[in-house]
Amino acid sequence: MKETKSRHTLHQIAPHSYWLSPDGTTDRPVLGAIAGQQATLLVDAGASPNHAQTMRHETAVHHLPAPAYLALTHWHWDHIFGTAVFPIPTFAHTETRRRMVDYSRLDWSDDALDRRVAAGEELAFCRDMIKLELPDRRQLVIRAPDISFTHGVEVDLGGLTVQITHVGGDHAHDSSVIYVPEDKILFLGDSLYFDIYAPEARYTTARLFPLLDQLLQFDADYYLAGHHTEPITRAELEAEAALLRNIGEIVEQHGRSSPQAIHPAVQTITGQPLTEDHQEYIAAFLAGLPA
Numbered sequence: 136m137k138e139t140k141s142r143h144t145l146h147q148i149a150p151h152s153y154w155l156s157p158d159g160t161t162d163r164p165v166l167g168a169i170a171g172q173q174a175t176l177l178v179d180a181g182a183s184p185n186h187a188q189t190m191r192h193e194t195a196v197h198h199l200p201a202p203a204y205l206a207l208t209h210w211h212w213d214h215i216f217g218t219a220v221f222p223i224p225t226f227a228h229t230e231t232r233r234r235m236v237d238y239s240r241l242d243w244s245d246d247a248l249d250r251r252v253a254a255g256e257e258l259a260f261c262r263d264m265i266k267l268e269l270p271d272r273r274q275l276v277i278r279a280p281d282i283s284f285t286h287g288v289e290v291d292l293g294g295l296t297v298q299i300t301h302v303g304g305d306h307a308h309d310s311s312v313i314y315v316p317e318d319k320i321l322f323l324g325d326s327l328y329f330d331i332y333a334p335e336a337r338y339t340t341a342r343l344f345p346l347l348d349q350l351l352q353f354d355a356d357y358y359l360a361g362h363h364t365e366p367i368t369r370a371e372l373e374a375e376a377a378l379l380r381n382i383g384e385i386v387e388q389h390g391r392s393s394p395q396a397i398h399p400a401v402q403t404i405t406g407q408p409l410t411e412d413h414q415e416y417i418a419a420f421l422a423g424l425p426a
């Protein structure tokens with residue numbers, strides 16, 4: 136593993152799989168690079184052309200084959216604003232593509248962003264991060280994907296196959312994951328996270344539980360989540376999935392009739408005072424209860 140002076144580090148996690156560390160200061164997510172004998176496939180294009188250039192630079196420094204394909208995990212700005220830096224065939228779910236075409240037609244000036252936040256069409260948090268990450272957006276080009284799919288697609292990189300699969304979930308209904316079977320690595324994008332565009336951060340058992348099942352069906356040793364600073368092991372994901380299921384079921388059982396019973400019930404399962412994560416999960420499942 137080679138350290139660089141950039142604010143990011145490209146880590147090799149398996150023979151063909153690399154990930155660029157995220158940076159919370161402007162909400163830059165994890166980016167991925169999967170290197171076959173002939174070609175490299177990139178996972179997500181980053182929060183800006185600068186972020187994308189960093190990834191391109193890192194793949195060159197590490198002597199990976201030139202990036203030949205790009206796969207996008209979902210439509211959120213921080214994963215797609217760098218697309219124009221990579222004029223290469225780009226894969227995304229049909230919904231990701233539709234959202235990006237809409238985005239490419241929007242006015243991204245400060246005034247327009249402020250208006251969209253005031254109208255409830257954009258989150259203040261995203262607006263602030265966009266302004267910080269990319270202060271001058273006059274040259275911003277959002278290049279829509281070339282190849283869209285509804286269920287999934289496989290890409291051959293030369294002695295190495297990559298599977299891109301739509302999984303959905305609460306965070307973004309178009310969420311897709313990128314699997315490297317030979318490396319047992321799964322890039323999760325933001326699929327595991329809450330729905331942040333809902334009035335309150337929200338998890339629904341109807342969307343999250345099938346997603347957890349689907350993610351655990353991939354035979355992976357490590358999972359890379361979009362804004363996690365460290366890879367997640369299989370054991371950690373299994374434990375997290377069990378916790379989310381338990382909390383989701385408890386909230387569903389007591390949420391309407393006896394919300395005061397939720398905290399003691401969760402505490403019985405965890406065997407410890409509730410952490411901030413537990414509280415957040417409870418609040419998210421409460422917000423996601425069917426109306």
Ligand SMILES: [Zn+2]
Pocket residue numbers: 209211306307325
């Ligand atoms: Zn996202």
